[in-house]
Amino acid sequence: MRRLGVVQMDSVNVLCRSHYLPVFSRRGDYKSALLERAAYDERLLFEYWGHEASLLPIESYPLFRWRMDDARKGVGTWGRLKRYATSHQDLVKGAIDQIRERGPLGASELTDAGKSKGSWWGWSQGKEILEWLFWIGDVTTARRRNFERLYDLPERVLPESVRNAPVPARESAQRELMMIGARAMGVATARDLRDYFRLPAKEAATRLTELVEEGQLVPVSVEGWKQQGYLHHEAKIPRASKVADVAALLSPFDSLIWERQRTERLFDFHFRLEIYTPLHKRVHGYYVLPLLLGERVVGRVDLKSERQSGVLQVKGGSVEPGVVPARVAEPLAKQLVELASWLGLENYAVTSRKGELMRALKKLTAR
Numbered sequence: 001m002r003r004l005g006v007v008q009m010d011s012v013n014v015l016c017r018s019h020y021l022p023v024f025s026r027r028g029d030y031k032s033a034l035l036e037r038a039a040y041d042e043r044l045l046f047e048y049w050g051h052e053a054s055l056l057p058i059e060s061y062p063l064f065r066w067r068m069d070d071a072r073k074g075v076g077t078w079g080r081l082k083r084y085a086t087s088h089q090d091l092v093k094g095a096i097d098q099i100r101e102r103g104p105l106g107a108s109e110l111t112d113a114g115k116s117k118g119s120w121w122g123w124s125q126g127k128e129i130l131e132w133l134f135w136i137g138d139v140t141t142a143r144r145r146n147f148e149r150l151y152d153l154p155e156r157v158l159p160e161s162v163r164n165a166p167v168p169a170r171e172s173a174q175r176e177l178m179m180i181g182a183r184a185m186g187v188a189t190a191r192d193l194r195d196y197f198r199l200p201a202k203e204a205a206t207r208l209t210e211l212v213e214e215g216q217l218v219p220v221s222v223e224g225w226k227q228q229g230y231l232h233h234e235a236k237i238p239r240a241s242k243v244a245d246v247a248a249l250l251s252p253f254d255s256l257i258w259e260r261q262r263t264e265r266l267f268d269f270h271f272r273l274e275i276y277t278p279l280h281k282r283v284h285g286y287y288v289l290p291l292l293l294g295e296r297v298v299g300r301v302d303l304k305s306e307r308q309s310g311v312l313q314v315k316g317g318s319v320e321p322g323v324v325p326a327r328v329a330e331p332l333a334k335q336l337v338e339l340a341s342w343l344g345l346e347n348y349a350v351t352s353r354k355g356e357l358m359r360a361l362k363k364l365t366a367r
Contacts, residue, residue: 002057003039005180006197008253009050011147012093012275014287015303016343019055021251025292029342039246040143043159047141047149050132051258061162063177066170068137070274076200076292080130088129095129096138096153105148164180174199174207180230182217184255187263193217195259225265247331249289249301251337257290257297269297269320287314298323298355301332305343312340312348317357329360 001007001023010018020032035055039045043134045055048064056064067076074082085092099105109128130151133139142152154163168176180206181196183190188196194204208230211217213274215233221230250257252273257263263271271290285302292298320324336348350362 001045001055003184004255005057005184006255007055008051008255008258009047009055010253012287015289015305017147018251018253021249021289022254024249024339024342025250025254029338035231036092040141045155046158051195051255052198058159058162060167060177060180061158062167063173065137065360068135071135071137076081077132077135081128081135083124084128085132091125091129095126095133099139099152104152106145106148106150108148110271116223130155134171160294170203171207171210174203175211178204178207178211179216179227179232182230183361185262186235187222187224187229187231189229189265191227192259192262193230195262196255204261227265237256241276242252244294246294247335248292249291249303250297251333252288252290256292263297265316267297271297271300280334284318291335293331295326296320296323298328299325299332301336301357303339305345307345310346312336312343312345314348314350314352314358316352317361318355319357325356325360332357333361333364 004022007020007022008018012018016032017020019195020035023030023035033360035045039047039055044058046058046061047053047055048061050056050060050064058158071077071082095110098110102109107124107130108165110126110130123289130139130149134141134149134151137154140150140154140157141312142150142157144150177197177199178193179194185192190205190208193199193208194201198209212230213220218233220229220231252271252275257271260271263269269290271288274284274288275286284300287304288300288302290300297320299319302315304313304315306313317332319328333348340346340348348365350358350365351356353358353362
C-alpha cells in the first residue's frame with residue numbers, strides 16, 4: 001500500500017471489492033482481512049479522496065489538509081454538497097452532534113436522514129451532509145459495514161500523532177504527492193503525475209517545474225512517446241528476468257491502468273469501463289480484468305464470482321492483435337485457479353465459447 005501510495009475503492013462487488021485486487025495482483029494469495037485490519041483496526045490506512053474514493057497510508061493524511069480546506073470553500077468538490085450544507089446548517093450541526101453522542105453512524109442511521117431521491121446516485125439529505133463533512137475532514141470513516149461507510153469524528157479514529165502532525169504548506173504537500181505518484185509509476189508524463197492524486201492542473205504544472213529544478217524528477221525521452229517523460233530520481237530498472245516472470249490479472253481500477261491515455265501509451269491497450277454501459281452496447285463485458293504478461297497487457301477476461309455455487313465464472317475474453325490465444329490460455333488458467341482459490345471458490349468455469357481465447361481455455365479445462 002505504501003509503494004502504491006493510493007488504492008481506489010469501488011462499490012461494485014460482482015467479483016470482489018476492487019481495493020482488494022491490487023494487492024492480490026502484486027503479491028498473490030493473501031488474507032484480505034489483513035487489509036481490513038490495517039485500515040480499520042490498526043489505523044495504518046485511512047479513507048479519503050486520493051485519486052477517487054481511496055485507501056491511503058495514514059502518514060499521508062497531513063498531505064491532504066489543503067484539499068479539505070479547499071472543499072470547505074467549495075473548491076475541488078461537488079458543488080451541490082457545498083450548496084446543500086450551506087443552506088442546511090442546522091442539519092450539519094445535528095449530524096455532528098448525533099455522531100458525537102451516539103458513535104459511528106451510517107447515513108441511514110441519522111435522525112431525520114431523509115429518503116433517497118430515487119436514482120442510483122440519489123442520496124438522502126443525511127448522506128449529502130455526511131459526505132460534505134467527509135470532504136472537509138470534519139468526519140472520517142470509522143469502518144465499513146457491508147461496504148456502507150460508518151462516519152465518526154477524526155479524534156476518535158485517527159492516531160493522535162497524525163492529527164497533530166505539522167500541516168505542510170499546500171505547495172510542499174502537492175510536491176510530495178507528485179513524488180509518491182512518480183515513485184509508484186516509475187516514468188510518467190506531466191498528465192500522469194497530476195492525475196495520480198487528481199491535483200489542480202495549474203498548480204501541478206508549477207510543482208513539476210519546481211521538482212525538476214530540485215533534481216527530484218529527471219526529464220527523459222521515452223521511445224514512442226510524443227510527450228515529455230519524467231523519472232523519479234531514485235528509479236531503478238528491474239531485471240529483465242524479473243519482468244518476464246510477471247503474470248497478473250488487474251482490477252479495472254488498478255493504478256497501473258486507471259489513466260487511460262497512459263495505458264495506451266505504455267501498453268498500446270485500449271481499455272474502457274463498461275460497467276455503466278447498457279448491456280447491448282458492451283464490447284468486452286461487465287467486469288473486465290486486463291491480463292498482464294511480462295511487459296504487455298495481452299488480453300482481458302470478463303469475470304464473476306458465483307458465490308452460491310462456488311465457481312468463478314469466465315463470461316468472456318479476448319486477446320490483443322498479434323497475440324496467440326493458445327499461448328495466453330495456460331498462464332491465464334493458472335491466474336484463474338489462483339484467483340478462484342483466493343476468493344474462496346472451488347474452481348473456475350468457462351461459460352462462453354465465443355472467441356479463440358475462450359475456446360483455448362475451454363480445451364484446457366476439459367483435459
